[in-house]
Amino acid sequence: MNENTLGTAVAGQLSEQIAAYCDANAIPGFVAGVYHSGEQIVVAHGTANVTTGAAMGADTGFLFGSVTKVLTTTMVLQQVERGLLDLDAPVVKYLPDFALNVPGAADKILVRHLISHTNGIDADLYFPDAEGRDAVRRYVEGLATAGGTLFEPGEQVSYSNGGMIVAGRLLEVVTGLPFSELIDREIYQPVGMTDSSTSAEQAILRSTAIGHFPNPETMVAEPTRMFTLPQTWGPAGGTPIGTVADLLTFGRTHLAGGVSPSGTRVFSAESAALMQRVSGDMVSPNVPPMGLGWVRYPFGDTTVLAMSGASPGGVSILCVVPEFDLVFTAFGNTPGAVMLQDQLLQWLLREHLGVEIPTLITESAADFDLTPYAGTYRSDQLRIDISVVDGTLEERTAYEPADAAQGAIFTAFAGGVTAAPPQRYVPIRPGLFAPEGYPLELFDGYLRLLLVSFHDIRDGRATFRNGGGRLTRRV
Structure with missing residues (x-):
């Protein structure tokens, strides 16, 4: 690793920006990592937990949140490769009891609709509180009464927690393993995500950050009263926990067409390419085209494959830039940290990679009928x-x-x-x-x-x- 290029220059710039932003905006702690063409850095700042005063370190764990959706989608493509799933088959082929509260609506949903956010399931804030091996099954069973429909499958694109959780249940059924065990077997171990887990019980054994919310009167960050969402939300991002180094390793595996940094073939190059391909597009500046699992953010002529993840009082992000062999990932332990993540991503693109980012919106419009x-x-x-x-x-x-x-x-x-x-x-x-x-x-x-x-x-x-x-x- 050449410390004089990525290590010294980028680490110093990121550290300065992170410290200044966190101190000015009451963000207790932040950790970020960059991999670029064989070099890797991780920088950390502040506090992981204001109650204990524990420092945010380079090896501090955090909730992945919806970044998990890319991991879940990767596992779906693994099972497609093995012949256990067909992207163009109806979900009910594998889950005969899958139903929504609109008769016949679930029968129209294909497997690919689940992971492309084109399924139309209206259950984005459905939070059944169940734990254990049957948690994800309980979620899907509850959709029969709690799950509505927003649109016909394939007609629109709408970010879907429900679709990704149903995909998680499909994985459980065709493999015979609960989601928490499956993600360990199919992703954590072969990718080399050595510090990742799926439960608070496992996370407590190592350094782990918690989320915080600004007090609306004092704006001082106060610790969350909830560490994770229920286990029913595992496939959508409720429970997976790991480090910046782990997410960099996962991102590098996608950069390498499914081969982990250790040389293990985790999924095929064809699956990696399929996940990056456009599967849905609302043709609107505020809704980037959707791949499978990934969201395809256009920054001028450069595409950033990304997914962010909210957890109780925290926010993570994972970005992969295939054109430049770069991975960026970060976690901040207040919701407002998303602004810093965007600032750092744009700095990396503009200053480190030389990407020209055009102005998206130049001016407000003249009068038209509202x-x-x-x-x-x-x-x-x-x-x-x-x-x-x-x-x-x-x-x-x-x-x-x-x-x-x-x-x-x-x-x-x-x-x-x-x-x-x-x-x-x-x-x-x-x-x-x-x-x-x-x-x-x-x-x-x-x-x-x-x-x-x-x-x-x-x-x-x-x-x-x-x-x-x-x-x-x-x-």
């Missing part, structure tokens, strides 16, 4: 009321739990916040809006997800709202 977008939009336990106010769209978002148990889990996951303050959006062009008060250059990077788009105009009204890659449907 009435097609006003109305009430809903998805699982989420309500968004939109009205036209002073030439902007004003949104009021509220979580409406199905029952007390759902409410308790979501409230803990969100740090006690169940309703957002009103947010106004300025028009950029018909169907596309930006949150008021933000500089337009903020949306050039990963945070383009903060833009809101509207889709499928029928009878003068939008059918869908897309925010953060998730659809809600007009009611």
Whole structure:
């Protein structure tokens, strides 16, 4: 490893940016890693747990969150290679009892719809509280009453926790192993993710960070009251835990077409390529094209394969840039750390790799009719009321739990916040809006997800709202 190129220069720059941002924004701790063309660095800053004062170290573990979705998708492709799954087969071929609360809707969903976020399952905030070997099975069984539909399979793209959990259950059925054991056998061991696990009981045996939320009055970071989501959410990212070094190793395995750094063939080059290929595209700046597992973020002519992951009070990210043989991964232990992750990713692309990142949004739009977008939009336990106010769209978002148990889990996951303050959006062009008060250059990077788009105009009204890659449907 040449410490004079990646090691010294990039580590110093990342450390300076991380320390300055964390200190200015009350982020207790942050850890990041970069692999580039045979060289690798990890930098850490601050505190992993404000209660204990434990330092955030290069080897500190953290919850992967939805980064797990790429691991789950990789396992699906492994089973396709072995002939145990067919991407174009109906899910009910393998799960005959799979059902949603709309008769016949589940029968139309193919295996590939689950991992391409094109399945239409409306259960993104469904949190059944079950533990043990049958946890994922319990989730899928509950969809028969709790799982609705947003759209016909394959018609739209909407980020889907439910689809990925059903994919996890498929893996359990065709392999005979619970998800927690399967991910260890098929991913952690062959990839070389030596510090990864799937439970708090395992994580407690080593250094592990916890999440934090800013106190709304003092803005001081306070520890989360929930470490992980229930085990029912394992395949979507509820329970897997590991280190930056582990995620760098996983990312490198994808860079190498399925061969781990130790030389083990984990999955085929064809599967790696298939995961990177476009499988769905909403053709909107705020919704990057979807691969299988990966989201394909265009930064000019360079594609960044990425997935971020929220956990209770924390956020992770994994980015793979095949064109430049680079992997970037990071974790911060407050939700606001996503802003720093975007800053570091753009710095690596612009300054380290020389990528030209064009301006995504140059100016707000002239007047156009906003009435097609006003109305009430809903998805699982989420309500968004939109009205036209002073030439902007004003949104009021509220979580409406199905029952007390759902409410308790979501409230803990969100740090006690169940309703957002009103947010106004300025028009950029018909169907596309930006949150008021933000500089337009903020949306050039990963945070383009903060833009809101509207889709499928029928009878003068939008059918869908897309925010953060998730659809809600007009009611």
